[in-house]
Amino acid sequence: MTAATVNAPASFSGPLTNDDVERIRRDFPVLDQLINGKPLVYLDNAATTQKPRPVIDAISNYYLHNNSNVHRGVHTLSQRATDDYEAGREAIRRFINAPDSSEIIYVRGTTEGLNLVASSYGRKFFRAGDEVIITGMEHHSNIVPWQILGKEIGIRLRVIPFNDQGELLMDEYESMLNERTRLVSVVHQSNALGTINPVSSIVELAHARGIPVMVDAAQSIPHLPIDVQAMGADFLTFSGHKMYGPTGIGVLWGRADLLNDMPPYQSGGEMIRSVTYEETIYSVIPHKFEAGTPDIAGAIGLGAAVEYLEAIGMDRIAAYEQALMRYGAERLAATEGVRLIGTAENRGGILSFYMESAHAHDIGTILDAEGIAVRTGHHCAQPVMARYEIPATVRASLSFYNTTEEIDTLIKGIDRVIEVFG
Amino acid sequence: MASLPDNPDALYGDVIMDHYRRPRHRASLSYADVEAEEFNPFCGDRATLQLRLSHAAGHSPSIQDVSAHAEGCSIIQASASLLADNLRGRTVEQAADLSQLFRDLMQGKPLPPVALSELGDLGALEVVRQYPVRVKCALLPWVALEEGLRKLGRRGAAGG
Numbered sequence: 001m002t003a004a005t006v007n008a009p010a011s012f013s014g015p016l017t018n019d020d021v022e023r024i025r026r027d028f029p030v031l032d033q034l035i036n037g038k039p040l041v042y043l044d045n046a047a048t049t050q051k052p053r054p055v056i057d058a059i060s061n062y063y064l065h066n067n068s069n070v071h072r073g074v075h076t077l078s079q080r081a082t083d084d085y086e087a088g089r090e091a092i093r094r095f096i097n098a099p100d101s102s103e104i105i106y107v108r109g110t111t112e113g114l115n116l117v118a119s120s121y122g123r124k125f126f127r128a129g130d131e132v133i134i135t136g137m138e139h140h141s142n143i144v145p146w147q148i149l150g151k152e153i154g155i156r157l158r159v160i161p162f163n164d165q166g167e168l169l170m171d172e173y174e175s176m177l178n179e180r181t182r183l184v185s186v187v188h189q190s191n192a193l194g195t196i197n198p199v200s201s202i203v204e205l206a207h208a209r210g211i212p213v214m215v216d217a218a219q220s221i222p223h224l225p226i227d228v229q230a231m232g233a234d235f236l237t238f239s240g241h242k243m244y245g246p247t248g249i250g251v252l253w254g255r256a257d258l259l260n261d262m263p264p265y266q267s268g269g270e271m272i273r274s275v276t277y278e279e280t281i282y283s284v285i286p287h288k289f290e291a292g293t294p295d296i297a298g299a300i301g302l303g304a305a306v307e308y309l310e311a312i313g314m315d316r317i318a319a320y321e322q323a324l325m326r327y328g329a330e331r332l333a334a335t336e337g338v339r340l341i342g343t344a345e346n347r348g349g350i351l352s353f354y355m356e357s358a359h360a361h362d363i364g365t366i367l368d369a370e371g372i373a374v375r376t377g378h379h380c381a382q383p384v385m386a387r388y389e390i391p392a393t394v395r396a397s398l399s400f401y402n403t404t405e406e407i408d409t410l411i412k413g414i415d416r417v418i419e420v421f422g
Numbered sequence: 423m424a425s426l427p428d429n430p431d432a433l434y435g436d437v438i439m440d441h442y443r444r445p446r447h448r449a450s451l452s453y454a455d456v457e458a459e460e461f462n463p464f465c466g467d468r469a470t471l472q473l474r475l476s477h478a479a480g481h482s483p484s485i486q487d488v489s490a491h492a493e494g495c496s497i498i499q500a501s502a503s504l505l506a507d508n509l510r511g512r513t514v515e516q517a518a519d520l521s522q523l524f525r526d527l528m529q530g531k532p533l534p535p536v537a538l539s540e541l542g543d544l545g546a547l548e549v550v551r552q553y554p555v556r557v558k559c560a561l562l563p564w565v566a567l568e569e570g571l572r573k574l575g576r577r578g579a580a581g582g
Contacts, residue, residue: 362434362497365556385466391466
């Protein structure tokens with residue numbers, strides 16, 4: 001990839017130190033600015049992460065030097081664009097340890113990955129009376145596609161409940177599995193609670209009955225090492241923009257034998273091997289599912305994001321963010337009037353909280369005046385809010401570029417909320 | 423980029439906080455001529471409005487009693503409370519004029535010189551304009567009012 005490695009971070013060894021994090025922060029130009037006169041404290045990483053220079057450079061390098069359509073022309077630019085586009089696919093395969101890069105399907109994001117499986121796999125294999133199991137902590141994107149399919153075909157959605165800490169009741173899950181279950185589709189890490197679900201156990205119980213499992217890894221892949229073969233899942237999907245890559249690109253990974261059995265999801269160019277008026281023969285995977293000109297720059301940017309994460313190391317990232325989350329949770333728990341929502345033992349860098357004295361939007365406005373960016377609302381997980389009988393939470397979501405000083409700034413901001421609202 | 427006032431807490435001035443902490447006319451009416459509800463699915467905020475009219479002979483109907491119930495942030499609650507406080511005694515046409523005036527205020531349109539005195543303590547919500555994402559919070563109870571007035575208008579047209 002030409003010039004895509006400009007400003008790549010130096011190698012790291014041992015746990016991330018404060019100096020390492022300072023160095024990493026310099027890779028993210030957007031972090032270096034004042035918001036309302038205060039240094040930006042970006043704690044909305046679960047909504048979208050910022051982009052490091054190598055990702056920005058890879059995208060601009062493509063447009064500056066290589067812009068062309070992929071898999072079409074015999075000319076040099078088309079060859080370069082195709083090489084970089086496919087190099088992104090290979091980088092992603094390596095990152096999640098998929099057996100083969102043909103199993104990596106570029107989509108727009110997690111939402112499209114889920115819709116693709118519901119639409120293609122679901123329509124072909126589900127019949128009236130069949131059941132799909134999800135968890136009680138899904139993003140709306142892992143609820144609605146199954147509901148739509150449910151209305152169309154007559155399938156039933158089963159929901160695994162969770163306890164007050166935000167941990168799935170695995171006994172309930174096991175008792176839901178039966179001969180009508182066609183798919184288990186679960187979120188790996190909850191965007192509203194931070195819970196990291198025991199995906200390997202979920203897979204094991206499903207596979208013992210021959211049921212495939214789909215994993216929504218949108219919130220986990222930026223923070224944890226993911227190995228689809230060790231996990232044992234059958235489908236896994238995620239978004240580029242939550243893992244330091246561009247918006248508009250994401251991945252659906254699926255086991256080749258399943259993908260080969262599935263009909264195309266959309267139709268057009270790229271996914272066709274031959275067309276006559278009598279018959280159309282589809283391409284092989286992954287092209288069968290990539291109709292039309294894809295987001296080439298997005299795929300190249302995502303490849304660069306994956307390389308950036310690998311250079312730091314996912315184990316190192318997970319350990320650093322875990323320590324930061326524990327520190328934040330302790331400080332929030334010690335703050336009068338703050339109730340943490342989501343206290344599972346195994347959870348990622350999400351600090352979701354509720355204050356009786358002030359509505360989430362008021363808290364968000366006061367924090368913004370302090371330069372702090374958080375998400376406020378129901379986080380597209382209304383059933384989770386209903387479970388805790390609250391309308392909305394404030395969510396601070398962490399990245400490896402955040403620091404304990406930034407957590408301290410958040411706590412000071414909450415003190416301002418208490419001054420105003422009591 | 424939106425510029426904030428020097429004091430970032432300006433949004434939470436005395437009038438807004440007073441109406442947020444002690445919302446007026448929140449209890450629902452035992453009888454209402456019209457009821458309207460508005461919901462913002464993005465944030466879950468909700469405003470419910472009830473109006474009771476008086477029909478004195480020879481006069482156009484005026485608003486005798488109001489209930490405004492809002493769920494959500496301080497801004498929607500204060501706006502609902504201030505709305506209810508300012509509606510009583512107005513005719514349906516006057517209520518519609520006030521609503522238009524308030525909308526113009528929140529959308530930064532030039533107002534006639536008499537407008538500010540006409541708006542009274544509703545003027546306290548003008549500060550919300552400096553927080554563009556919060557303007558819809560302030561407007562939600564007024565959207566409910568406009569829907570209620572439309573219902574009355576349709577009914578009037580059908581009856582007349």
